[in-house]
Amino acid sequence: METGHDIILENISFSYxxxxxxxxVTLFIHKGEFASIVGPNGxxxxxxxxxxxxxxxxxxxxxxxxxxxPEQARQKIGYMPQYAHLDMDFPATVMDVVLMGRLxxxxxxxxxxxxxEALAAIDEVGMSGFTxxxxxxxxxxxxxxxxxxxxxxSRPAILLLDEPTANVDHExxxxxxxxxxxxxxxxxxxxxxxxxxxxxxxxKSVICVNRKVVIHPTTLMNGMLIKDIYHGDLKMVRxxxxxSEEGHCHD
Amino acid sequence: MTTGAVKKATAMIEAIHALLDPDNLFLRYALxxxxxxxxxxxxxxxxxxxKRIGYLAGAISHSVFGGIGLAIFLQVNVGxxxxxxxxxxxxxxxxxxxxxxLVSLHAKExxxxxxxxxxxxxxxxxILFIDRTAGYFNLSSYLFGDILLISKKDLIYVGCLDTLxxxxxxxxxxxxxxxxxxxEFMALRGINTTFFYLLLLILTSxxxxxxxxxxxIVLVIALLTIPPAIASFYAKRLWQMMLFSILxxxxxxxxxxxxxxSFSLSSGPTIIILSxxxxxxxxxxxxxxxx
Numbered sequence: 001m002e003t004g005h006d007i008i009l010e011n012i013s014f015s016y017x018x019x020x021x022x023x024x025v026t027l028f029i030h031k032g033e034f035a036s037i038v039g040p041n042g043x044x045x046x047x048x049x050x051x052x053x054x055x056x057x058x059x060x061x062x063x064x065x066x067x068x069x070p071e072q073a074r075q076k077i078g079y080m081p082q083y084a085h086l087d088m089d090f091p092a093t094v095m096d097v098v099l100m101g102r103l104x105x106x107x108x109x110x111x112x113x114x115x116x117e118a119l120a121a122i123d124e125v126g127m128s129g130f131t132x133x134x135x136x137x138x139x140x141x142x143x144x145x146x147x148x149x150x151x152x153x154s155r156p157a158i159l160l161l162d163e164p165t166a167n168v169d170h171e172x173x174x175x176x177x178x179x180x181x182x183x184x185x186x187x188x189x190x191x192x193x194x195x196x197x198x199x200x201x202x203x204k205s206v207i208c209v210n211r212k213v214v215i216h217p218t219t220l221m222n223g224m225l226i227k228d229i230y231h232g233d234l235k236m237v238r239x240x241x242x243x244s245e246e247g248h249c250h251d
Numbered sequence: 252m253t254t255g256a257v258k259k260a261t262a263m264i265e266a267i268h269a270l271l272d273p274d275n276l277f278l279r280y281a282l283x284x285x286x287x288x289x290x291x292x293x294x295x296x297x298x299x300x301x302k303r304i305g306y307l308a309g310a311i312s313h314s315v316f317g318g319i320g321l322a323i324f325l326q327v328n329v330g331x332x333x334x335x336x337x338x339x340x341x342x343x344x345x346x347x348x349x350x351x352x353l354v355s356l357h358a359k360e361x362x363x364x365x366x367x368x369x370x371x372x373x374x375x376x377x378i379l380f381i382d383r384t385a386g387y388f389n390l391s392s393y394l395f396g397d398i399l400l401i402s403k404k405d406l407i408y409v410g411c412l413d414t415l416x417x418x419x420x421x422x423x424x425x426x427x428x429x430x431x432x433x434x435e436f437m438a439l440r441g442i443n444t445t446f447f448y449l450l451l452l453i454l455t456s457x458x459x460x461x462x463x464x465x466x467x468i469v470l471v472i473a474l475l476t477i478p479p480a481i482a483s484f485y486a487k488r489l490w491q492m493m494l495f496s497i498l499x500x501x502x503x504x505x506x507x508x509x510x511x512x513s514f515s516l517s518s519g520p521t522i523i524i525l526s527x528x529x530x531x532x533x534x535x536x537x538x539x540x541x542x
Contacts, residue, residue, distance in 0.1 A: 103440040134487045
């Protein structure tokens with residue numbers, strides 16, 4: 001058991017309907033990491049998260065979380081799914097949704113402590129005052145924050161977020177990543193994102209996923225590397241792009 | 252008042268008088284049954300609507316007919332007199348709920364094909380059983396409901412199932428909430444989602460059997476989903492949607508029963524037309540308000 005590593009993926013391969021999604025992936029995530037998972041659509045970003053969560057089983061290889069198989073370590077992982085798969089007409093208040101994060105195998109109803117933890121989590125994402133608002137009345141960015149609160153209120157040691165900034169404006173994006181940056185002092189965070197240029201200002205490393213997985217510290221990010229990740233087919237909206245000190249060139 | 256309106260009012264007053272007449276015990280039974288069944292219908296219908304598994308409930312309700320056919324066949328041909336059609340319906344409902352539930356969880360892209368097949372096969376099996384049964388059998392009473400068939404035994408049966416559905420729903424409210432809203436997240440909290448999903452479908456199947464007597468197999472799905480659909484316009488929380496659905500469902504069944512009695516119409520279709528019309532009006536009203 002290696003110490004200092006929260007998540008270990010060893011020689012993972014995963015395919016879906018004869019399509020190889022991930023191939024011989026080995027990845028070590030150390031404690032306190034704040035990494036962004038980037039890559040083209042269908043490159044295996046969400047698959048990688050689901051393998052870590054144990055929602056998907058690898059064809060080959062081993063996933064270890066805190067030295068245990070994912071099923072046994074899940075309680076310590078907070079997960080924020082892409083909210084597109086949730087039914088937005090669902091009759092539930094913000095509190096109802098966040099309390100889901102306090103579900104346990106044994107208790108059938110929520111206790112006072114559960115409610116207090118949920119309130120604290122809602123406060124942490126700056127949404128206090130919205131507890132009895134209908135979840136479907138919130139804006140996209142507010143929904144994302146509530147789903148982060150749901151992931152937080154189980155007091156996880158690892159936080160996994162799948163596209164938390166999909167369909168939100170730039171201001172909300174900045175807001176969300178500031179929240180994540182503050183949370184990073186307490187937990188390891190992996191966040192799937194499209195917007196590499198934007199997230200590289202916040203995260204410590206970038207995990208590039210496209211069948212193969214490569215991890216780079218953000219200090220080494222440059223144009224050549226980005227081209228390499230996306231195999232030169234990259235079209236990126238650089239509304240907020242920062243280059244390294246040396247700059248980067250386009251041929 | 253026009254003569255037409257007077258006639259209508261007289262007919263309704265007659266219906267209310269009929270309620271008090273001891274010879275019309277069946278009408279009283281039907282109303283009590285409708286009211287009692289509305290409790291399960293409001294609760295389970297809400298889960299079915301928000302989980303969007305109305306077509307699963309449809310498949311379950313149609314395969315119930317296989318069980319009814321089998322029960323009648325066994326009663327008449329084999330001489331198992333204790334094998335009541337409602338018992339057959341209950342067994343068929345639970346078995347098909349489990350099969351359909353497992354199919355919907357594991358079959359993925361073939362899901363709708365397999366469920367459509369189960370839907371038709373259950374129905375066909377019921378009719379073949381009845382073909383092989385000697386004597387007259389009124390098919391339409393099971394397909395579209397017949398309040399004349401309701402007995403005191405049915406009321407006891409409804410009461411028991413009500414208690415079961417209500418008890419389990421209260422006990423596992425948070426579990427069912429989560430399995431409907433985000434079952435993947437629920438699984439990550441270490442809870443067996445398959446178990447609660449199947450339990451929800453079994454409760455759905457039992458609830459469907461409840462009202463087969465009044466509205467029949469074919470129409471039961473509408474009564475399961477229309478009240479929650481109307482309630483969803485107003486309810487902000489799950490339990491509010493349930494409570495409102497219960498009230499609406501008991502209103503539709505009792506008003507439908509009285510209207511059908513007054514004008515000598517079939518009870519099931521009257522209830523469904525009434526609730527369907529109410530739903531369409533609400534839809535138009537809300538569209539209009541929004542613009």
